[in-house]
Amino acid sequence: MSRLDLSQKLAILSDAARYDASCASSGTTRRDSRDGKGLGSTEGSGICHAYAPDGRCISLLKILMTNFCIYDCAYCVNRVSSNVQRARFSPDEVVQLTIEFYRRNYIEGLFLSSGIIQSPDKTMDDMLRIAKRLREVENFRGYIHLKTIPDAAPELIEEAGLYADRLSINVELPTDQSVKAYAPEKNPATIRKAMGDVKSRKDVASERSYTGKRGKRFVPAGQSTQMIVGADGSTDATILGQSTMLYGDYKLKRVYYSAFSPIPDATAKLPLIKPPLAREHRLYQADWLLRFYGFGVDEITAARPDGNLDLDIDPKLAWALQNRALFPVDVNRASKEMLLRVPGFGTRTVGRILSTRRHRRLRYDDLLRMGASLKKAQAFIVAQDWTPGGLTDSADLRARFAPPPEQLSLF
Amino acid sequence: MYTVPLPRIGTDIAWRDAAKRLIGAGVSPEDILWDFDNEMGELFAIDTPLPPVTRRIKAPQSFVEMANWVVWHKDPQRFARLYAMLWRLRHQPGLMQDRADADLAKLRQMEKGVHRCKHKMKAFVRFRDLRQGGARRSFAAWFEPTHHTVEPTAPFFARRFADMDWMIATPDVTAQFIDGNLTFHPGQPKPDLPEDATEALWGTYFCNIFNPARLKVSAMTSEMPRKYWKNLPEAQHIHDLIAGAEAKVQQMRDAAPTLPPERVAKIKRQLRGRD
Ligand code: SF4
Numbered sequence: 001m002s003r004l005d006l007s008q009k010l011a012i013l014s015d016a017a018r019y020d021a022s023c024a025s026s027g028t029t030r031r032d033s034r035d036g037k038g039l040g041s042t043e044g045s046g047i048c049h050a051y052a053p054d055g056r057c058i059s060l061l062k063i064l065m066t067n068f069c070i071y072d073c074a075y076c077v078n079r080v081s082s083n084v085q086r087a088r089f090s091p092d093e094v095v096q097l098t099i100e101f102y103r104r105n106y107i108e109g110l111f112l113s114s115g116i117i118q119s120p121d122k123t124m125d126d127m128l129r130i131a132k133r134l135r136e137v138e139n140f141r142g143y144i145h146l147k148t149i150p151d152a153a154p155e156l157i158e159e160a161g162l163y164a165d166r167l168s169i170n171v172e173l174p175t176d177q178s179v180k181a182y183a184p185e186k187n188p189a190t191i192r193k194a195m196g197d198v199k200s201r202k203d204v205a206s207e208r209s210y211t212g213k214r215g216k217r218f219v220p221a222g223q224s225t226q227m228i229v230g231a232d233g234s235t236d237a238t239i240l241g242q243s244t245m246l247y248g249d250y251k252l253k254r255v256y257y258s259a260f261s262p263i264p265d266a267t268a269k270l271p272l273i274k275p276p277l278a279r280e281h282r283l284y285q286a287d288w289l290l291r292f293y294g295f296g297v298d299e300i301t302a303a304r305p306d307g308n309l310d311l312d313i314d315p316k317l318a319w320a321l322q323n324r325a326l327f328p329v330d331v332n333r334a335s336k337e338m339l340l341r342v343p344g345f346g347t348r349t350v351g352r353i354l355s356t357r358r359h360r361r362l363r364y365d366d367l368l369r370m371g372a373s374l375k376k377a378q379a380f381i382v383a384q385d386w387t388p389g390g391l392t393d394s395a396d397l398r399a400r401f402a403p404p405p406e407q408l409s410l411f
Numbered sequence: 412m413y414t415v416p417l418p419r420i421g422t423d424i425a426w427r428d429a430a431k432r433l434i435g436a437g438v439s440p441e442d443i444l445w446d447f448d449n450e451m452g453e454l455f456a457i458d459t460p461l462p463p464v465t466r467r468i469k470a471p472q473s474f475v476e477m478a479n480w481v482v483w484h485k486d487p488q489r490f491a492r493l494y495a496m497l498w499r500l501r502h503q504p505g506l507m508q509d510r511a512d513a514d515l516a517k518l519r520q521m522e523k524g525v526h527r528c529k530h531k532m533k534a535f536v537r538f539r540d541l542r543q544g545g546a547r548r549s550f551a552a553w554f555e556p557t558h559h560t561v562e563p564t565a566p567f568f569a570r571r572f573a574d575m576d577w578m579i580a581t582p583d584v585t586a587q588f589i590d591g592n593l594t595f596h597p598g599q600p601k602p603d604l605p606e607d608a609t610e611a612l613w614g615t616y617f618c619n620i621f622n623p624a625r626l627k628v629s630a631m632t633s634e635m636p637r638k639y640w641k642n643l644p645e646a647q648h649i650h651d652l653i654a655g656a657e658a659k660v661q662q663m664r665d666a667a668p669t670l671p672p673e674r675v676a677k678i679k680r681q682l683r684g685r686d
Contacts, residue, residue, distance in 0.1 A: 007615050014619040032570035036591055041571040048634065049534050050645055052621035053652050055630025062620060070678045080678055081671035100609050101616075103550060103575065104538045105568075139574075185682060261624045262660055268668040275624050352510040359509050366511030 004087050010097065012087040016067040016078050017113060019263070020170075021226055021256040023048075025059045025108035025143040028165040028221035038139030040102060040109070042165070046143070047108055060111040060145060061101050065089055065127055069115030073172070073183040074270045075231045077263040078115045084265050088117075091130045098134060102142055109143030109165075110134070116149060124152035124160065131163035143221075150186070150194040157194060158201055166221040166253070169194050171246070174239045178232035182270065195250045198223050202251075222253035229283060230276040231260040237307035240286055240297045247291065257283040282309040289316055292347055293340045312402040317343040320380055321398055327380040328388050331362050344376030376401065412442050413459050417490065419448040420562065420584060420595045423482045429461055430494055436462035440498050445490035470500060473507045480522045483559040492518055528558040533567055535639050536579055539607040547590070549576040553601050553642060561586050562595055569593045610644040617645035623656035624663075 004012070025046030032041040048057035066088035067078040077084055089097075098110045112130060116123050127146055134140040145166040148157050161167055169191055173179050176188040198219065205218035225246060227239060243255045259275035266272050286309055289295040293316070301307055303318040310318045320327060320343045329338050331353055339350045352370040356362060364386040368374055379391040391397065415429045426445075433443060444451070478493050486492075496514055500506055509515060538550035550572075554561075561579065565586040568577065572588070579586045583598045631649075640646035 007612060010612060010615050011619045014616050018620045018622050033573040034570055036573045039572070039574050041567075043567070043570075047530070047534050050617060050643065051631040051635040052617065053628055053631050053649055053656070054622045054625035055627035055634075056622075056625070057634070058617070058620060061616065070682060072675075072679070081675050083669045083672055097612070101613060103548070103572070104540070104607070104609060104613070105536050105552070105572075106613050259625070261622055262663040264663050265666065265669055266663065272664050277625060277627070355508050356510045359505055360511065362511065369513070369516045370510050 006093060006097075009087040009089055009093070010063070012085055013064045013067060013089060014062065016064045016084075016115075017062045017111075019077065019258060019261060020062065020111070020113065020147070021056075021258040022145070022168065022224055022254070023057050023059045023062060023111065024166075024221075024224070024254065025145075026221070027253060028143060029217065031141045033139075033141050038141050039099065040140055040142035042108075042141070042143055049106055049108065059108045060143065061098055061107045061109070062111040063089070063094070063097075063113075065094065065112060065114035065123075065130070066117055067115050068117050070118075071116055071183070071185040073186065074267050075172075075182055075228055075260060075263075077265070079267070081267065082263075082265045091126065091133065094130050095133050095138060098142075099138055099140065102140070107142075109140075109145070111145040111147070113147030114149070116151075120149045120151035121153050121156060124149045124156040128156060128160050128163070131160065135163045145221075148194060148198075150191045154194075154197050157197060161198065161201060161219045162216060164219055166224060167198055167219050168224045168226070169198075170226045171242070172226070172228060173232055174227050174229075174234040174242050175232070178234065182231065192250075195223065195225070195246075195252070199250050222251070224252055224254040224256060226256040226258050228260050229257050229280055230273060231270055235301075235307035236279070236283060236286070236309045237297065237301040239283060240290065240301060243287060244290060244297050255287060257287070278311045279309070282311060282315060286315045294337055295319070295341075313398070314343070316341070317376060317401060324392055327392050328382045329380065330382045331367065332357060332382075332384065342377050342380050344373035344378075344380075346371070412444070413438060413461065414444045414446055414451070415461065415490075416446050416449065419559070419597070422447070422559065422562075423479055426482050426490055426493070427478070430497060431468045432461045432464055433494070434468050434497055434501070435465050438462065440491065440495045443491070443494060445494075447487065447490070450487075470497060471504065471507045474500060477507075477518060477522050480525045480563075481518055483525050483563055484521045485558045486521060489521060492521075525558050525560060525563075528556055528560045529564045531639065532556055532560055532564045535635075535643060536568070537610075537642065537644060538572075538577060539604045540609065541605060547574065547576050549578075551578040551580065551602065551604055553604065554579055554581050555638075555642060556581055556583060557638075559583055565593055565595070614645055614648055618648050618652060621652050623652070623659040626653065626656045628653060 026044065028042050030043055033039055046059050048059050050058040052058060068086050068088060069078045070080055072079045072081050094112065101107045112127055114123050114127055131144050131146060134144065144164045145168065146160050146164040148160060148167050148169050150169050171191055172183055179186055179188045202218050205216060229239065246252045246255055257280050259277050259280040260273060261275040262272040286300050289300060290297065299319055300315050303310055303322050309315050329342060336350060336354060339345055339353060349370050349372045353362065361384040363384045367383060379388050379397055413433065417425045474497065481489050481493055496518060506512060506515065532554060536552045536554050538552045541549040541551055543549045561581055561584040568579065569588055573591065577588050580599055580602050585596045585599055587594050587596060
């Protein structure tokens with residue numbers, strides 16, 4: 001095998017990383033380099049420096065340290081049994097790529113993950129050293145996200161948290177059975193234990209000791225995880241139940257849903273499908289409703305008997321159509337909780353309604369100006385000059401929103 | 412009648428100073444012409460000195476913050492609209508909370524436009540290495556903003572790239588950061604910047620992080636509108652990526668599962684031995 005140059009390695013090792021959905025660079029501590037002694041800044045909200053034609057944000061240099069891997073996860077392009085071309089960056093190459101890309105304003109920082117080489121500890125240790133060098137030798141103050149290797153020693157994961165803004169450990173699949181079936185070397189209990197360790201370490205760091213001193217900075221942007229959707233038979237109810245547990249028990253910042261997507265040299269064990277992008281989108285919407293709109297999993301997944309979300313309409317609308325007896329709500333009087341449940345009203349619109357309501361009675365056009373989507377909302381609300389009449393209970397209401405049946409195409 | 416000249420660099424401070432004096436003297440909106448960067452020429456020039464500062468003028472904090480954005484909008488009416496709002500606020504102090512007021516809605520929309528432009532500038536400026544040697548490295552970029560956003564956005568670059576010298580040249584205003592000092596200069600035509608080999612690596616990354624099985628062009632263009640493409644080195648690949656996506660995915664599907672490489676059996680034996 002001829003030696004690969006940097007560009008070839010970059011091609012292989014970013015190709016291998018693209019199945020990880022996360023590219024977020026937000027929510028960490030504010031830092032800058034105004035002292036002139038370092039490079040980089042982070043200011044709360046992340047920046048998407050480019051968008052690929054798949055519509056996804058490119059915020060970080062998302063690469064694998066190596067795509068050699070001794071595990072055999074069926075869904076993964078890097079599994080040991082795959083014949084994809086392998087490559088490995090030297091620590092210096094990762095550091096230089098990160099710094100040079102950053103200086104040209106291409107990226108917010110680095111998202112480094114890796115296949116497992118030799119042993120989990122060795123892999124984690126190599127990743128750790130890259131992060132440490134970026135921070136301590138290059139004085140890099142941009143964003144670093146490390147994908148942790150759950151089987152690595154807790155001390156290594158703990159040290160990683162001192163350099164990284166975010167740590168992630170992918171739960172990979174929604175149920176323990178699926179993990180066993182498709183990622184035979186991984187152990188769901190170990191994954192959860194690693195997430196639990198990060199959580200408790202973070203709790204300790206944010207507490208003040210009796211001297212009033214705060215602990216060392218530890219993953220200020222928290223931890224996240226990813227679940228692959230559509231590779232196994234789990235329903236949306238199962239997936240969202242799992243997310244609720246992860247948000248609750250492990251205080252995860254984000255759960256990413258990644259539609260199972262064709263990979264080169266796939267295994268016969270997991271035949272390739274068309275990536276279920278619509279399903280992935282609905283799961284994100286549902287996830288949002290769980291976290292910011294006061295919905296429970298049962299409510300969101302009750303609309304259909306099979307436990308899956310309606311693909312044709314968004315989950316809030318689906319819920320409202322099932323619960324029409326609660327509508328219409330009067331925008332001039334309804335509680336915040338109820339306004340948040342109106343299809344077509346986002347959190348921002350609801351905030352504006354509440355603040356403007358103190359000054360005047362709201363009319364239909366006022367809501368338009370506030371950014372509400374009235375095409376959806378109008379059947380569910382009453383305003384000063386608007387009542388939906390029979391619309392709320394009309395039999396064809398769902399049909400107004402659902403897209404016309406799609407033409408079938410060959411797959 | 413007042414004609415108020417407002418400079419291209421330092422517009423925010425000049426507008427605020429003039430607005431304070433005029434409101435203080437009770438000058439009504441229809442008696443003011445705002446002249447940005449001499450665009451009116453001599454035609455309307457009436458040399459009435461601005462009224463003196465007589466008292467402290469109060470305005471809601473939310474208005475002040477909004478005005479600090481809106482002054483950078485490209486709409487020639489921006490100054491008049493802001494002043495008219497300030498004028499109304501004298502008697503309607505709660506106006507800023509009224510999200511349904513049409514004048515305010517328009518200003519908020521303009522504010523959003525400037526915000527977006529600032530955000531896109533942070534995202535889409537692409538520096539090239541000038542390879543000048545010396546203790547600090549130097550970089551330069553050419554950018555074409557939609558609004559007059561260079562001035563309010565440059566401090567972001569100063570906080571981020573403080574250990575290097577840089578210039579962001581635009582047709583509107585050019586920002587320069589040398590030895591830690593940020594300065595602004597008149598806009599200029601596109602400079603000739605040297606080729607930078609790292610751009611090719613960035614292109615390689617852009618092509619390979621793209622997943623051809625998830626083609627969603629409209630999601631890309633809504634966030635990265637075409638008007639920016641000509642100054643983004645990675646954008647030259649977009650056409651080919653889209654054109655080749657389907658074939659790539661088909662190839663993955665058609666490929667029959669291969670036999671695992673020989674090393675697999677050995678690795679698996681070792682893994683089992685470890686537990
Ligand atoms: S451990 Fe599994 S998921 Fe991770 S790189 Fe290896 S094969 Fe892929």
